[in-house]
Amino acid sequence: MNTNSIPHKKLAVVIVDFQGDFTEEKKGSLAVPGTDKNYIMEVIDATKRFVDNNLPIYATQDWHPNNHMSFYTNHPGTHPFDMIEINGRSQIMWPPHCIQGTEGANILIDNFFLKQVIQKGMDPRFDSYSGFADDGGKKIQLEEILNQDGVTELIIYGLATDYCVKATVLDAIKIGFRVHLLLDLCRGVLPETTASATEKMRAHGTDITEIAAFFNSGQD
C-alpha cells in the first residue's frame, strides 16, 4: 500500500450507501447508472484490500421507514424526481428505496468486513444524504464514532456521487477530516450533477483520486 505520509492508524474508510436499491445489479428501485456486477465487484475487492491493510471500514446505510418524506408515493400528485418545497426546503421526490428490513436496503458487502454500520434517514420528516447529519440538523453518530476511534483522515466511496457521497464528503471536510474521494468507485445519478458535485468537493479541499493511488499494481 502506498501510504506516503499517511499515518495508518488514523486513516479509515467510509463506504456510502452501497445498497441493493441503488444498484442496477440488484434491480434496485433507485438504481444509479453504471452500478453493474463489475462495479459491485470492484468496490468489494477494494474494500477487502483496505481490510487487509488494517484500515477500519465504516458503512453508511440509508434506512427509511415506509412513510418517509422523500418518497413520491407519500405526496399524492407528485412523480419520481419532481422537486417540491417542504417546510421551505427543496426536496427531490425519490422512488421508495432502502426501506427498513427490505432486501433492497441490504449493504452489498459482507458484514464481516465492516467495523460499523451507521444508519441514517430513519426520521420520516427529514431526508439525510449525509452520514453526519440529517436535513433537520440532527447529528448522526458517525462523527462521534470516528472521533472515538481517533480517525482524522477518510477514504470515501460509494453511491451516489451527486447526493449522499457529496453531502458526506462536504460534511467531513467541514468537521475537519482530510478526505480522499475514490472517484472510480463512485457512481452518480446524472452526469451534470455528478460533474458539479465533483468540482464542489474538489473546491472544498477534497483529494479527488482513485483506487490506484492507494495500491500499486500487484505490490501493496
Ligand SMILES: [Zn+2]
Ligand atoms: Zn434515501
